[in-house]
Amino acid sequence: MATTRRRMGDRKDGRLLRTLNPYSKFVPFIMPERVDRLVGYEESFEVSEVDRRLRRLRVEGYKGIGILHFLIACHVRAASMLPGVNRFIAGRRIYAHNDISVVMTVKHSMSVDATETSIKVHFQPTDTIFDIYRKMNEKIEEVKAAEKDNSTEELAGVFAKFPRFILRFVIAVLRAMDYYGLIPEALEEASPFHGSMIITDLGSLRIGPVYHHIYNFGTLPVFIAFGAKYHKYEITKKRELEEKKYIDTKMVVDEGIVDGHYYSQLLQAYRYMFQHPEILETPPTKVVEDIF
Numbered sequence: 001m002a003t004t005r006r007r008m009g010d011r012k013d014g015r016l017l018r019t020l021n022p023y024s025k026f027v028p029f030i031m032p033e034r035v036d037r038l039v040g041y042e043e044s045f046e047v048s049e050v051d052r053r054l055r056r057l058r059v060e061g062y063k064g065i066g067i068l069h070f071l072i073a074c075h076v077r078a079a080s081m082l083p084g085v086n087r088f089i090a091g092r093r094i095y096a097h098n099d100i101s102v103v104m105t106v107k108h109s110m111s112v113d114a115t116e117t118s119i120k121v122h123f124q125p126t127d128t129i130f131d132i133y134r135k136m137n138e139k140i141e142e143v144k145a146a147e148k149d150n151s152t153e154e155l156a157g158v159f160a161k162f163p164r165f166i167l168r169f170v171i172a173v174l175r176a177m178d179y180y181g182l183i184p185e186a187l188e189e190a191s192p193f194h195g196s197m198i199i200t201d202l203g204s205l206r207i208g209p210v211y212h213h214i215y216n217f218g219t220l221p222v223f224i225a226f227g228a229k230y231h232k233y234e235i236t237k238k239r240e241l242e243e244k245k246y247i248d249t250k251m252v253v254d255e256g257i258v259d260g261h262y263y264s265q266l267l268q269a270y271r272y273m274f275q276h277p278e279i280l281e282t283p284p285t286k287v288v289e290d291i292f
Helices: 020-028 048-059 067-081 129-145 152-160 164-179 185-190 260-275 277-281
Strands: 012-016 038-046 088-090 093-097 100-107 116-123 197-201 221-226 230-234 241-254
Touching: 012 088, 020 093, 038 260, 048 067, 048 241, 048 260, 048 277, 067 100, 067 129, 067 197, 067 221, 067 260, 067 277, 100 129, 116 129, 129 277, 152 185, 260 277
Parallel strands: 100 197, 197 221
Antiparallel strands: 012 093, 038 241, 088 093, 100 116, 221 241, 230 241
């Protein structure tokens, strides 16, 4: 994303959008809490072509590359064309994120008693699926190989030691700091509530996707959950039976950052990339910058 000089009113994690239409500026006052603005959507995407492409990449040495990498690559590429999906509302103002940061939960193993932690990976709109694969693997391996807790777990561990009345006061202070964009950068980096998008792979748990709320605290505008891949038989135009593969997804989005038409463009971009996954293997020819 283009580097712009920080101006009065900007935050460390985003720049204030000053040329929004009056109605958009009014929305955060009508619906001040994120839960007021949540909209759910579900769609089944055909992944037959994606699956063939991913199998080829695994043969070429990209071990473990899968639908999770592909979906994140889709969102990163979509944000390069539709930068409005990378906005957030804080302090009843609308901002554009400085980068595309994706939050996800990682379990140290697949056992029931295994601990889990949240990780945050930062991307640029020019990243390809290979960049997504590399950055994600580096972060996941860093967490799994660490002998001690990562910053998110350490932060939760410190807070958990406080008496309840102190913890309530600390959280109230953090909310006030977040309202005015005063949370320290290190604390914000450790927070699983601040980012461009949060995603969960429920297919790895052998269950379907769920509608997951987005937290009132923080800056996350999009939550995506997807389930396990499954097969369907369909009749083609030639009246032949053809096997196809699908995944179900459920999204919860903040309608305060953009309108329904804008989100429809996001979904159309997703559909196109599911049918033409090869375009994610090269950088975009153009990156659209958000308004100022």
